[in-house]
Amino acid sequence: MINRSGTAHYEGLGKAGKGRLNTQSGVLTEARYDFGARFENEPGTNPEELIAAAHAGCFTMALSFALAGTGRTDGTLDTKAVVTLVQDGDGFTITKSALTLVASIPGIEQAEFDEIVAGAKVNCPVSKLLKCEITLDATLQ
Numbered sequence: 001m002i003n004r005s006g007t008a009h010y011e012g013l014g015k016a017g018k019g020r021l022n023t024q025s026g027v028l029t030e031a032r033y034d035f036g037a038r039f040e041n042e043p044g045t046n047p048e049e050l051i052a053a054a055h056a057g058c059f060t061m062a063l064s065f066a067l068a069g070t071g072r073t074d075g076t077l078d079t080k081a082v083v084t085l086v087q088d089g090d091g092f093t094i095t096k097s098a099l100t101l102v103a104s105i106p107g108i109e110q111a112e113f114d115e116i117v118a119g120a121k122v123n124c125p126v127s128k129l130l131k132c133e134i135t136l137d138a139t140l141q
Contacts, residue, residue: 008033021045048083048094055097055126056081063120067105070116075105084132094132101138113140 006028010019015035021028028045037044056079063077084096099121105113117138121127127134 021050048085051094051126051130052081052083052097055083055124055130056099058124058126059099059120060101062124063101063103063117066116066120067108070112072105072108075103075108078102094130096133096135097127097130099134099136101136102141103138104141108140110140114138 005024007022008019009022010017012018017034019033021031021033023029032044033046034042034044036042038046038048059081060077060079063079067075078101080100082096082098082100083094084098085092086095101117103113103117117136121134121136
């Protein structure tokens with residue numbers, strides 16, 4: 001079992017509040033997050049972009065290992081995830097994570113590529129965690 005951690009500290013309440021995020025690895029150290037960073041595109045981070053980065057990274061690594069499992073040793077994978085946050089009554093809900101993949105895998109046939117990509121989409125741990133629609137647009141170059 002592997003455990004990873006992150007922390008959030010928030011001072012003040014509502015729109016006036018200011019927060020800081022930290023990760024166990026130190027990649028995020030006192031990273032700003034607040035209303036402005038989340039809803040008004042001000043500097044800082046927000047939970048949705050962190051989820052998007054986690055989903056893109058997890059899916060891409062799962063796909064990389066699945067392709068390596070077929071004996072392949074070369075290729076490139078570029079994935080973007082767009083997480084959608086919508087108003088839901090008095091709160092908000094994440095309704096979708098849209099993955100867009102551009103891959104270059106020498107010698108792979110389209111049908112095999114499609115099958116491996118579909119498996120990585122449903123089997124990456126972050127996909128399993130998310131309770132929203134997950135779409136995937138995969139392009140093999």
